[in-house]
Amino acid sequence: MNLSLKIALGSLLIICLINCKHEIKKVDQEDVIEPIKQELPEVAGNYVSDYYQNRNEGYDWIAISVKNIGENTIGISVRSRADKKKPTCTLDTKANKVNDSLFTSAVNGLTVMFTFHKDTLNISTERPEQADGLQYYCSGGGNFIGNYARIDGDLDQTQIDRTIFSRTLELQGIGFLVSSTTIEFGKELQITPYGLEVDNNPITHIIEGTVINAEIEDLNSDGFPELLVYLSSDGSGSYGDVIGYSVNNGKSISAIYFPPVSENDELKKGYMGHDEFSVIETTLAQRFPIYKEGDTNANPTGGIRQIEYQLVDGEASRKFVIKNSTDFPEKN
Known part of the structure; x- marks a missing residue:
């Protein structure tokens, strides 16, 4: 084959490759399939068991109320029918996000899984054989494992359990059942200890506002726990308060005094509520936004103040005293 023919064949091959490449590229662009946008479930709402639809015929039912309480956290309230007998199941807990459908x-001591689909919620334990461990929160050997369907609007207020908050906390062999309910003239907080040597009688408080959380910890490192119940006032201010009890040598409990911010001339500057409380090791921390003059309730601009409290022995009972206070600047 002479040189001219080789050059001609080579040129033809190059032209064919270029045309094929352009053609393939053209087909690829024309045949691109737009990805299907998955409709992610909106998890907040009320979900009910099958028999809810037959409640007027006397059937028992369970409801799961889900609220958004943080970017990656939801609040779960398990409630049931309570107009004809004691509630079937009662529980309040927080669930953390694993992905858009699973919390x-x-x-x-068990990992409970809340799986959301469009208009449905499935509740299960990490391992099926662990389901019986949830019987503690239900009567008659039952539990709240299963499937629930979303409903529009509120739950049937004539039948639902009036318990607003319910949690059981235990440490060092001593525990507390903490619950709050709606009563005729307000709200009632009941604290029932167990595991004490002398006095396990329940303690009742008539409260203003709502119980938002409860924690247990040995704050003074004496081998016995303290119980802290966090309250938030109703209304836009959401002013916080703490009801605390300390165990006395494993025999009984006594109240802990918590000093209100409003009684401290320095710390109350810029204070307008919206408190958050948490135990950090053996310290109680209180955080709230700082308001500058002219700030609206919904838009504080002064940063965040954190107060840390230490539990000490007082003359009559234990009390919280301020350990330190820090103001953090507003995030840009």
Whole structure:
């Protein structure tokens, strides 16, 4: 084959490759399939068991109320029918986001899984054989594992359990059942200890506002726990308060005094509520936004103030005293 023919064949091959490449590229662009946008479930709402639809015929039912309480956290309230007998199941817990459809919570030492689909919720334990561990929160050997359907609007207020908050906390062999209910003239908080040597009688408080959380910890490192119940006032201010009890040598409990911010001339500057409380090791921390003059209730601009409290022995009972206070600047 002479040189001219080789050059001609080579040129033809190059032209064919270029045309094929352009053609393939053209086909690829024309045949691109737009990805299907998956409709992610909106998890907040009320979900009910099958028999809810037959409640007027006397059937028992369970409802799961889900609220958004953080970017990656939801609040779960398990309630049931309570107009004809004692509630079937009662539980309050927080669940953390695993992905857009799955949230998990630690309940009684078990990992409980809340899986959301469009208009449905499935509740299960991480391992099926662990389901019986949730019987503690239900009567008659039952539990709240299963499937629930979303409903529009509120639950049937004539039948539902009036318990607003319910949690059981235990440490060092001593525990507390903390619950609040709606009563005729307000709200009632009941604290029932167990495991004490002398006095396990329940303690009742008539409260203003709502119980938002409860924690247990040995704050003074004496081998016995303290119980802290966090309250938030109703209304836009959401002013916080703490009801605390300390165990006395494993025999009884006594109240802990918590000093209100409003009684401290320095710390109350810029204070307008919206408190958050949490135990950090053996310290109680209180955080709230700082308001500058002219700020609206919904838009504080002064940063965040954190107060840390230490539990000490007082003359009559234990009390919280301020350990330190820090103001953090507003995030840009």
